[in-house]
Amino acid sequence: MSTATGNRALQLEEKLIFEQNSPGMTAVDLPNPAELTNVESRLGDAARKDPIGLPGLSEPQVVRHYLRLSQKNFAIDGGLYPLGSCTMKHNPRLNEKMARLPGLADIHPLQPKATVQGAYELIDMTAHWLKILTGMPAIAMSPAAGAHGELCGLMTIRAALEARGDARVRVLVPESAHGTNPASAHMCGYKVEAIPATEQGRVDLAALKDKLGDDVAAIMVTNPNTCGLFENEIIEMTQAVHECGGLVYCDGANFNAIVGRVRPGDLGIDAMHLNLHKTFSTPHGGGGPGAGPVVLSEALAAYAPLPYVVHGKDGFELVEQAEDAGDNKPYGRMKGFHGQFGVMVRALAYMLSMGSDGLRQASSDAVLNANYLMAKLSDILTASYDGPCMHEVLFDDRFLKDTDVTTLDFAKAMIDEGFHPMTMYFPLVVHGALLMEPTETEGKATLDEFVGVIRALAKKAQTGKADDFKAAPIYTPRRRLDETMAARNPVLTWSPDQAAAAE
Numbered sequence: 001m002s003t004a005t006g007n008r009a010l011q012l013e014e015k016l017i018f019e020q021n022s023p024g025m026t027a028v029d030l031p032n033p034a035e036l037t038n039v040e041s042r043l044g045d046a047a048r049k050d051p052i053g054l055p056g057l058s059e060p061q062v063v064r065h066y067l068r069l070s071q072k073n074f075a076i077d078g079g080l081y082p083l084g085s086c087t088m089k090h091n092p093r094l095n096e097k098m099a100r101l102p103g104l105a106d107i108h109p110l111q112p113k114a115t116v117q118g119a120y121e122l123i124d125m126t127a128h129w130l131k132i133l134t135g136m137p138a139i140a141m142s143p144a145a146g147a148h149g150e151l152c153g154l155m156t157i158r159a160a161l162e163a164r165g166d167a168r169v170r171v172l173v174p175e176s177a178h179g180t181n182p183a184s185a186h187m188c189g190y191k192v193e194a195i196p197a198t199e200q201g202r203v204d205l206a207a208l209k210d211k212l213g214d215d216v217a218a219i220m221v222t223n224p225n226t227c228g229l230f231e232n233e234i235i236e237m238t239q240a241v242h243e244c245g246g247l248v249y250c251d252g253a254n255f256n257a258i259v260g261r262v263r264p265g266d267l268g269i270d271a272m273h274l275n276l277h278k279t280f281s282t283p284h285g286g287g288g289p290g291a292g293p294v295v296l297s298e299a300l301a302a303y304a305p306l307p308y309v310v311h312g313k314d315g316f317e318l319v320e321q322a323e324d325a326g327d328n329k330p331y332g333r334m335k336g337f338h339g340q341f342g343v344m345v346r347a348l349a350y351m352l353s354m355g356s357d358g359l360r361q362a363s364s365d366a367v368l369n370a371n372y373l374m375a376k377l378s379d380i381l382t383a384s385y386d387g388p389c390m391h392e393v394l395f396d397d398r399f400l401k402d403t404d405v406t407t408l409d410f411a412k413a414m415i416d417e418g419f420h421p422m423t424m425y426f427p428l429v430v431h432g433a434l435l436m437e438p439t440e441t442e443g444k445a446t447l448d449e450f451v452g453v454i455r456a457l458a459k460k461a462q463t464g465k466a467d468d469f470k471a472a473p474i475y476t477p478r479r480r481l482d483e484t485m486a487a488r489n490p491v492l493t494w495s496p497d498q499a500a501a502a503e
């Protein structure tokens, strides 16, 4: 049903900000520059001659525009966000309060070192606890995201191998890996080779051993992996790689499943990034900011990138130049300054407020919740691998066979029921993947409601209601968008001519 306005109850249809333009309208009252006769322009030819092209708007118009847009967004603060591989958990408000303290939020990386001793101490303390939780001796704090951490880890591995005169060319990556893994290895100049998965959804150890050789720089393994399974032959894997002189990179994006239970350092891992915005509770989505510190083994510690904090004789110091690095041989730096400091503040607030018992409880509850979904849904959906799972549960589209409903249609129907869809079509090792990660912060009532919806939709699909699924979503401000077209031909600018042509 359509309304005269296009609005749906109190959800208002929102025009582009340029379409709301009232020329000359402004939210500020500045003196007219023409009246400032004693000011001589120093811009010369660079002075703008045409209007700047920004829309004229009042302050209430601007506020309403962005508020309405934000209301069209789904967020973890609004409801269950079971996006597998993303660890969309609740972010305690305490962390936000800490990150906004003026002494932490308003400092500048170029301030004199004596005035930011507390900030160095905070980086050092965060580094300390991350090393304790992972059982690793060293850490690079500056990478800005998981993928950036992967690149950092591989560059560290490359530096260590080159230092021993053993530049190698291949990096092995399991089939189920996140796309950033092969991309990072490729960016670092390596030739990427895929390792197949077993019927049980884990790395095929025999196939891995076959591919090993003295030209393999590293393997990149995700543990728990993207099928939500613990790689239970990880120690055999790391031993085999080390015997060949290679190093082991672990994608630690799924660390939320094992915090306080498994220390990657005990498994033979040489480098692993931590997504502070996943495991250590920083709000994420929409592109950041995140942080991807990389923990390093003894073999790699000396090659960690600049800058890093050390305990000097007059307090904390920041090593920023290779010539100040003593016996270390940093390969360079990943970032202009010290990394995403605000995200480190949140991670430290989270770790200290949870305590070691709380962190262990969180990972246990995350695993329990995923297994609860598996137990409640396995008779009606098709679980890809036998349980139990870790922090996320993987289903494939066999339960939709002969229904004419696809994983995508199913996900769109979930939106009409008020649930953000799970991750779809990833990992690629199963057909039509549905990857659900409930996280530890969801209670039983929410999970039961979710289970009820999924079961009802699955039954509906299996009883021949495909047309309903093809039409979904019907209650959203926009329905099915042509996402391929949007990705291939994005329209990122607005002009009055375009708008006129579209009408």
Ligand SMILES: *Cc1c(COP(=O)(O)O)cnc(C)c1O
Pocket (backbone or CB within 6 Å): 085, 086, 145, 146, 147, 148, 178, 180, 222, 226, 251, 253, 254, 275, 290, 292
């Ligand atoms: C999220 C994720 C990454 C990438 O991390 P970003 O912080 O998004 O760059 C890599 N691997 C896995 C398994 C992930 O889930």
